[in-house]
Amino acid sequence: MPIRPRVWMVAAALATAVVLAQATPAAASSLSPRQYWDGTIAWTGHLECITQQFEYITGSYVGYFGTADVTWPRVGDIYYVRLVFSVVGNECAGGIAPLVEMLLPPSTQFAISSENPVYCYYTNPSNVTSQVTSGCPQTYSAGAYGWRFPWPYPLPYGSTLDIRFPVVSSQALNGFASNHFVQGAMSPILGVWAGPTQGVFVAPNDLIFADGFNGGTLSNWTAVTDGGDLYPAGAPAGMRGTSVGLAALVDDTNSIYVQNNSPANASRYRARFYLNPYTFNPGEAQAHFRTRVLIGFDEVPTLRRILAVVLRRQGGIYSLMVRVRRDDNTQADTTFHTISAGAHSVEIDWKRSTGANNGELRLWIDDVLKQTLTGIDNDQAGVDSVRMGALSVKSGAGGTLLFDEFESRTTTAVGP
Secondary structure: OOOOHHHHHHHHHHHHHHHHHHOOOOOOOOOOOEEEEEOOOEEEEEEOOOOOOEEEEEEEEEEEEEEOOOOOOEOOOEEEEEEEEEEOOOOOOOOEOOEEEEEOOOOEEEOOOOOOOOEEEEEOOOOOEEEEOOOOOOOOEEOOOOEEEOOOOOEOOOOEEEEEEEEEEOOOEEHHHHOOEEEEEEEEEOOEEEOOEEEOEEEOOOEEEEEOOOOOOOOOOEEEOOOOOEEEEOOOOOOOOOOOEEEEEEOOOOOEEEEEOOOOOEOEEEEEEEEEOOOOEOOHHHOOOEEEEEEEEEOOOOOEEEEEEEEEEEOOEEEEEEEEEOOOOOEEEOOOEEEOOOOEEEEEEEEOOOOOOOEEEEEEEOOEEEEEEEEEOOOOOOEOEEEEEEEOOOOOOEEEEEEEEEEEEOOOOOOO
16 A cells, blocks of 8 residues: 555654564464564655745655564564565656665575565555566665665556575574664655664574474484384475474384484473374273373482373374372363374474472464463473384374474574
8 A cells, every 4th residue: 555644754753663662572373474574764855846846855764564463473483574665756757767775684594496486565555555576676786775685567656575594593583672784775856865674573593403304314313213213205294395304103002203302401392293183093992081282301319201292092082181290290181182194283382390389381283373372391301312103102092293393492493
């Protein structure tokens, strides 16, 4: 929608107030939606060619794509910044051909590739938006103020150009307070420049471990395969658009799993993986309905299970729950949440108590928060290792479970 000075000046100010109110590091207890956080509008003006009265001729603003809880993007994540430019005054004749330049925050660079191209969107004076592919600049050069992207077309009155650039940051960013901001530099008329800005927030990289089996190997894990019953496999094991995942063929009661030993007495552990129950039957004919598909262990002084994701099939219906061990060896459980026999993302956030019975557990399925457990007394154990697979298998079980795209972190949300 084209920028109009009176309306959009107020809207932009309100949007910025929201950003500044929310954009402080938070506890990351939710999978906060990702959206563009845009700054205030920078205007250029001229004397209108017929009336010779001053008017705004262009308005522009910049923004970045992230979350309100400031947990994404993270250091090393590819995210987008954008520049939005509108012609709001009478350009007199021929339209306005803007010079487009971008200045990036510290330790940030463009990450343009075929997988992450520059995107261009044009809104015409009739308020119809379309994506521009021919002429959308994918290369840049040094400009007067920053990095210049050549835009080949003049823009008429009432039109808007929205250009989105992929970038990656190698340090955490904390907005205007630390001079961490993106800035646009646009010249609609020779010698007249506007420089809109917006603070950018990038969370630290708190990755513990990640593997999607795309190399066709289990070498990144400690694996118990029971003679090859656990193996990298193609579709449908490859989930989230990948070609390879992990297949667990259950043909006896032996547990088969991959194990990661990266966490070291972690007091907070966030993990996300993809699960497809596929053809798995835990042994319903023998009244066996449950199998653990993920277990977190404390290893000191002895191996002790402190959390588990449990898959249930009963009456042919699959469901998931999470169980957390308290210090007195009782369990805090979520309810079971129904899933289909297809691919699902599963994410958990486990927090150790600080000694005040304030441990927590959260479960997301398909990026929807399903349940939160609070007030857990679990300060005596941290996460030292995690297993994923077909665990605690009972007699009568059979079929195949599929897994993919495992990732664990200490603080920030993994998905979506």
